[in-house]
Amino acid sequence: MMAPPPVDDPNIYLPIKIPLLAIALLQLATCVIFLVKVSMNIAGHYHLFINSVMRYPIFIGLAALIIWMFTFTFVFYVIITNRYIFLIPHIVYTIFIAILTFIVSNIFIFNDTEAKAILSASLLTLFLLICIYYEIKCYQRMKKYVPNVF
Numbered sequence: 001m002m003a004p005p006p007v008d009d010p011n012i013y014l015p016i017k018i019p020l021l022a023i024a025l026l027q028l029a030t031c032v033i034f035l036v037k038v039s040m041n042i043a044g045h046y047h048l049f050i051n052s053v054m055r056y057p058i059f060i061g062l063a064a065l066i067i068w069m070f071t072f073t074f075v076f077y078v079i080i081t082n083r084y085i086f087l088i089p090h091i092v093y094t095i096f097i098a099i100l101t102f103i104v105s106n107i108f109i110f111n112d113t114e115a116k117a118i119l120s121a122s123l124l125t126l127f128l129l130i131c132i133y134y135e136i137k138c139y140q141r142m143k144k145y146v147p148n149v150f
Contacts, residue, residue, distance in 0.1 A: 020075065020079060023134055024075040024076065027094070028069070031065055031068055035062070038065060039062070042062070064096075064097065064100065074086045074087065074090045078142075084142035091132060091135050094128060094132055095132055098128035098129055101121055101124045105118060105122045
């Protein structure tokens with residue numbers, strides 16, 4: 001059995017990094033799309049909120065998206081440096097976002113909501129669950145082949 005190459009070379013784990021990069025870019029694009037959508041919702045319907053309590057869920061969703069966008073820096077750091085331990089914050093927060101979108105999609109189902117919103121939230125939940133699965137697989141492979149260097 002061959003020993004894995006030294007960790008200092010960032011290109012050695014290319015078969016693991018390519019799917020991780022593709023997943024991260026797809027998630028980042030999804031995050032940007034929903035960030036624009038929430039921002040347009042705030043800008044276009046701000047006058048319809050009767051009081052500030054009605055604005056809280058939208059601002060909480062906006063904050064969650066901004067934090068999720070920040071966690072992508074960890075993924076790109078992992079891709080550049082092979083330090084797989086930094087993948088954990090992104091995976092944990094993506095699990096939180098998946099749970100949040102699952103709750104929102106169930107709320108949409110039980111309330112009288114447009115089918116487009118229900119489908120959008122349900123597909124986002126499914127997409128995030130698939131991404132979480134592959135990110136965990138990438139983490140496990142990197143953990144297996146890359147020594148923990150800190």
